[in-house]
Amino acid sequence: MLGRTAAGLFWLARYLERAENTTRLVDAGFRMALTRADSDTEEWRSVVTTAGCTNAYLDKHEVFRSDKVIDFVLRDKDNPTGVFRALQEARENARMTRTALTREVWEAINDAWMSVRDILKRPIAERELPEVLSLIRRQAAQVRGAVAGTMLRNDIYNFMQVGTLVERADNTARILDTKYYVLLPSSASIGSSLDNVQWEMILRSASAERSFYWLNGGNASPIAIADFLIFDARLPRSLAFCYDGITEYLKRLEREYGTSAPSHELAIRQENRLTSLNIARVFEKGLHEFLTGFMAQNAAFSVQIEADYRFYE
Amino acid sequence: MGEAPQFFDEMDGFDGTVRAPYGAYASWLQDMSRPALLKKSLEAQAFFRRTGITFNVYGQAEADERLIPFDLIPRIIGAHEWANLVRGIEQRVKAINAFLHDIYHRQEILRAGRVPERLIRENAAFLPKMIGMDPPGGIYTHIVGVDLVRTGPNEFYVLEDNARTPSGVSYMLENRETMLKMFPELFSHIKVEPVQQYPTMLRRSLERCGPPAAKGNRPTVAVLTPGIHNSAYFEHAFLADQMGVELVEGHDLRVTDGRIAMRTTRGYEPVDVIYRRIDDDFLDPLNFRPDSMLGVAGILDIYRSGGITIANAPGTGIADDKAIYSYMPEIVEFYTGQKPILQNVPTWRCAEKDALAYVLEHLEELVVKEVHGSGGYGMLVGPAASKAEVRAFREKLIARPGNYIAQPTLALSTVPVLTKAGLAPRHVDLRPFVLVSPAGVEVTPGGLTRVAMKKGSLVVNSSQGGGTKDTWVLKED
Numbered sequence: 001m002l003g004r005t006a007a008g009l010f011w012l013a014r015y016l017e018r019a020e021n022t023t024r025l026v027d028a029g030f031r032m033a034l035t036r037a038d039s040d041t042e043e044w045r046s047v048v049t050t051a052g053c054t055n056a057y058l059d060k061h062e063v064f065r066s067d068k069v070i071d072f073v074l075r076d077k078d079n080p081t082g083v084f085r086a087l088q089e090a091r092e093n094a095r096m097t098r099t100a101l102t103r104e105v106w107e108a109i110n111d112a113w114m115s116v117r118d119i120l121k122r123p124i125a126e127r128e129l130p131e132v133l134s135l136i137r138r139q140a141a142q143v144r145g146a147v148a149g150t151m152l153r154n155d156i157y158n159f160m161q162v163g164t165l166v167e168r169a170d171n172t173a174r175i176l177d178t179k180y181y182v183l184l185p186s187s188a189s190i191g192s193s194l195d196n197v198q199w200e201m202i203l204r205s206a207s208a209e210r211s212f213y214w215l216n217g218g219n220a221s222p223i224a225i226a227d228f229l230i231f232d233a234r235l236p237r238s239l240a241f242c243y244d245g246i247t248e249y250l251k252r253l254e255r256e257y258g259t260s261a262p263s264h265e266l267a268i269r270q271e272n273r274l275t276s277l278n279i280a281r282v283f284e285k286g287l288h289e290f291l292t293g294f295m296a297q298n299a300a301f302s303v304q305i306e307a308d309y310r311f312y313e
Numbered sequence: 314m315g316e317a318p319q320f321f322d323e324m325d326g327f328d329g330t331v332r333a334p335y336g337a338y339a340s341w342l343q344d345m346s347r348p349a350l351l352k353k354s355l356e357a358q359a360f361f362r363r364t365g366i367t368f369n370v371y372g373q374a375e376a377d378e379r380l381i382p383f384d385l386i387p388r389i390i391g392a393h394e395w396a397n398l399v400r401g402i403e404q405r406v407k408a409i410n411a412f413l414h415d416i417y418h419r420q421e422i423l424r425a426g427r428v429p430e431r432l433i434r435e436n437a438a439f440l441p442k443m444i445g446m447d448p449p450g451g452i453y454t455h456i457v458g459v460d461l462v463r464t465g466p467n468e469f470y471v472l473e474d475n476a477r478t479p480s481g482v483s484y485m486l487e488n489r490e491t492m493l494k495m496f497p498e499l500f501s502h503i504k505v506e507p508v509q510q511y512p513t514m515l516r517r518s519l520e521r522c523g524p525p526a527a528k529g530n531r532p533t534v535a536v537l538t539p540g541i542h543n544s545a546y547f548e549h550a551f552l553a554d555q556m557g558v559e560l561v562e563g564h565d566l567r568v569t570d571g572r573i574a575m576r577t578t579r580g581y582e583p584v585d586v587i588y589r590r591i592d593d594d595f596l597d598p599l600n601f602r603p604d605s606m607l608g609v610a611g612i613l614d615i616y617r618s619g620g621i622t623i624a625n626a627p628g629t630g631i632a633d634d635k636a637i638y639s640y641m642p643e644i645v646e647f648y649t650g651q652k653p654i655l656q657n658v659p660t661w662r663c664a665e666k667d668a669l670a671y672v673l674e675h676l677e678e679l680v681v682k683e684v685h686g687s688g689g690y691g692m693l694v695g696p697a698a699s700k701a702e703v704r705a706f707r708e709k710l711i712a713r714p715g716n717y718i719a720q721p722t723l724a725l726s727t728v729p730v731l732t733k734a735g736l737a738p739r740h741v742d743l744r745p746f747v748l749v750s751p752a753g754v755e756v757t758p759g760g761l762t763r764v765a766m767k768k769g770s771l772v773v774n775s776s777q778g779g780g781t782k783d784t785w786v787l788k789e790d
Contacts (some may be wrong), residue, residue, distance in 0.1 A: 003576045004565050046772070095365070095541050097548035099560045110365045155578065226739060309578040313564055 003310030008097035013163030015090035028204035169242035183222035208255035261308035334391035382780030401654035411648035438630035450522035506758035512555035525619035532585035
């Protein structure tokens with residue numbers, strides 16, 4: 001496979017995952033705004049922070065107001081991490097790697113881009129928001145379904161899966177890091193309604209609220225939430241799940257190519273850290289420090305895989 | 314509306330009686346209601362958009378992706394008619410290859426005085442670097458798209474020999490896919506020659522021209538594209554995909570150990586045959602345009618030393634130059650010893666004094682084309698042009714007569730298209746696709762039928778709003 005094709009597949013998967021994650025964030029933010037009477041400025045600020053576009057946002061807007069944030073995060077063409085641009089990039093990369101994709105996958109991506117582009121042509125009114133968000137998620141799910149159902153399990157597939165999981169790990173870590181202070185034991189005035197709402201927002205942002213309550217019988221605690229999102233490999237958006245998957249796909253790549261690469265080492269080190277640590281140790285050493293370290297390692301892994309497989313000249 | 318049709322219609326001939334190749338189709342069509350057809354037409358459009366069959370239009374601020382209009386009434390050619398065309402095309406393509414070999418070797422045709430030497434020497438499409446070079450397999454034009462037009466039952470003319478990088482073959486294939494999807498019942502009772510084998514034939518044909526460096530192993534083929542912003546990118550990706558070969562850009566390639574190699578996830582791997590979809594000028598910044606970002610530095614040197622096959626060969630443009638075109642009857646006769654089977658459109662070379670005088674006097678009746686132009690740009694269709702346009706063109710022509718040729722306005726045949734108001738005749742041309750390898754010449758039974766969607770218009774180019782139709786060649790008459 002061409003190095004450039006591997007790059008295109010990796011980034012196609014990252015951008016698609018990004019569009020979906022950002023949609024989920026808006027959904028969680030919107031949900032919070034609906035369930036709270038008081039000012040929700042802080043929640044919308046944290047949506048922008050988690051989506052990683054604070055500076056770009058502040059270039060255009062002064063306050064974190066729901067309509068402005070929703071518009072910026074979903075539609076703004078100047079927002080490189082927003083849904084519009086992420087899907088546009090995903091589709092450009094799909095066009096570039098057209099020969100590596102099945103017809104079903106290409107059509108699903110093309111269809112996702114066209115229908116989301118059309119629906120984002122006009123500003124989104126609040127009453128339309130749920131429908132718009134669910135359309136975006138449905139489209140992303142269709143692409144994922146086409147990938148799962150029609151692609152060969154070879155290097156093409158492995159690069160896409162690794163891209164998805166790297167992006168997802170970064171996103172989950174950022175969701176936790178933006179709100180790490182509400183998870184700290186010091187601030188845990190357990191049972192306060194404020195914290196409950198905050199915790200719910202964290203879980204919702206990772207599409208994890210139902211599974212969390214299902215597993216925990218309705219008992220939420222900060223430590224259990226952090227444990228779930230970091231260490232529970234059953235949850236498809238946890239850090240442990242992501243690195244479990246990354247090392248597995250790299251192993252397959254190693255089998256196919258008959259040779260390992262430095263990025264594999266980095267991934268295994270990340271995974272070992274996740275299996276050897278536990279949530280008590282993490283809180284002891286500092287949740288924020290742990291997450292910052294994780295994100296840096298995750299980014300370093302991404303850079304290394306680009307070098308190992310000659311993504312660029 | 315009572316007035317006699319002045320053009321030959323592929324379905325209804327001159328007199329409105331359904332012609333034999335359309336017999337079965339026309340009776341099927343009669344039973345279809347217009348709303349049902351219009352609905353199918355919308356379905357086809359949605360299908361094209363979803364599969365991403367679009368092209369980018371040059372010169373538009375926002376490089377928009379547009380659909381080429383697709384009309385679902387097929388262009389049908391009888392088995393017998395087709396067999397005659399194929400003979401003519403084979404003859405012409407063989408002559409073109411012989412001409413190219415000659416021009417880059419002994420230049421017999423110039424010595425014999427059949428083509429003026431100046432026309433070659435002063436031609437930008439002539440590449441002196443190709444002199445004495447023998448392309449692998451002896452083939453110059455591996456892929457040719459011969460543009461034909463028809464004016465009557467047996468009158469076919471070659472309008473252009475696209476011998477550089479003919480495009481449009483993906484539309485031939487996708488149009489057929491669409492028709493199969495829309496009207497499966499038609500194909501079960503009308504026996505139409507398939508076209509889907511084209512990508513396999515193309516790959517085989519390219520593999521047969523491996524360079525000496527491939528040493529008899531199955532050659533590695535790649536398609537070279539300028540990139541996703543090129544107007545024909547969809548086709549480049551489509552062909553690579555259908556052939557099962559890599560689609561590379563210039564920056565994926567470099568010279569390594571005397572070969573052209575592509576950067577893969579496992580290191581640099583040699584390529585044997587490159588089907589390039591970029592022009593000669595951009596192919597090699599070391600040998601041609603130094604500012605080209607699209608090509609591969611040094612590829613021409615590797616080519617000369619037998620390390621790579623380039624299809625079509627550099628320098629083939631000299632054969633489809635519009636000034637050379639007018640000499641095609643002589644060229645065919647010179648190399649095949651036979652009279653040309655397909656006719657050339659009579660052509661005035663404006664570089665010649667008498668011809669220029671005639672053209673200036675008859676501008677309103679003629680089609681005037683730039684010698685090096687393509688895509689329907691920079692041409693004058695006399696009968697359709699306004700007085701002011703003719704006047705403006707006259708000045709350009711007087712300033713640089715050598716830059717133009719002129720031809721009579723041909724009464725292009727029509728095929729009905731579906732409009733909201735019903736069926737209406739529109740002018741068409743035909744581009745069959747031809748593959749050449751040491752094993753021979755293969756013409757895919759079908760091709761691209763381009764259709765001018767505007768009433769009365771004779772310009773079929775997609776960049777000028779033209780559309781396409783599926784082209785059927787019948788298995789038996």
